[in-house]
Amino acid sequence: MPCVSSDGKPTTSGMALLKSLKDGALSPKDISSKTGQPLFRIRSGLRELKNAGYVEETDSKYRLSENGKTLAK
């Protein structure tokens, strides 16, 4: 599902994805296992959230950016 709406804010799916990263960096597979969401949806959602500046990627793992942390509180 789209994770960022046209106004640049995370959608309900986007917020769920951000909250799954509250405890630290995870790979798309880890998030898929944790949330039960299909891997393709996680990858697509993380790409959108990364482009919008809510998450950062290092070595194929994703963590919340400062903006993402504020929202995921």
Added chain:
Amino acid sequence: MAEEPQIEEVGLPVLGQKAPDFEAVTTQGTLRLSDFEGNWLVLFSHPADFTPVCTTEFIAFSKIYEELKKRNTELLGLSVDSVSSHIAWIRNVEKKMRVKIPFPIIADLNKEVAKKYGMIHPEQSKIETVRCVFVIDPESKIRAMIYYPLTTGRNMKEILRLIDALQTTDKHKVATPANWKPGDPVVVPPPATAEQAEERLKEGYKCKDWYLCMKKL
């Protein structure tokens, strides 16, 4: 007289080749083929939303969705309709037929993906995709293709059987005979040398002759 739409000639994909990559708008957001890596994928096209045979197929695909998940397999539909049309159609199917469509559908308005996969066959229709099925493995290789005409709905049991057969072949390095289904004997790969052919009959398989030997898994 109105000009007929021009369709660019494209070759069909080839079994074993890397499936053409794409990024496409779908009913579940923008997806790339690479988003499915690690899963098997059934990419299928249908001619148009709000048409009778396609509606029966979408209901049937939805009914095998859980079976596909058990096989680590995702579904991805495609037609040259808009995402709004797709959304309106699946909402209608849910409301009238009480079936939720759980998989994403590509809105391929510019036919970019359809052209890459040879989904438009002008003798069938110059503007719609025919009923294609591409089985793509976790490494994004095309492992099987089925092309059906506009008039003929696909057989879901055959799609499940095909995935079972491909996954069995990969796991056990065997082939599967005609009408094979899980639990049936499989075909032992034929010997490559005269020496192996001689030995084959002594290896304990059920053989009709040296080139046709079966075993239970």
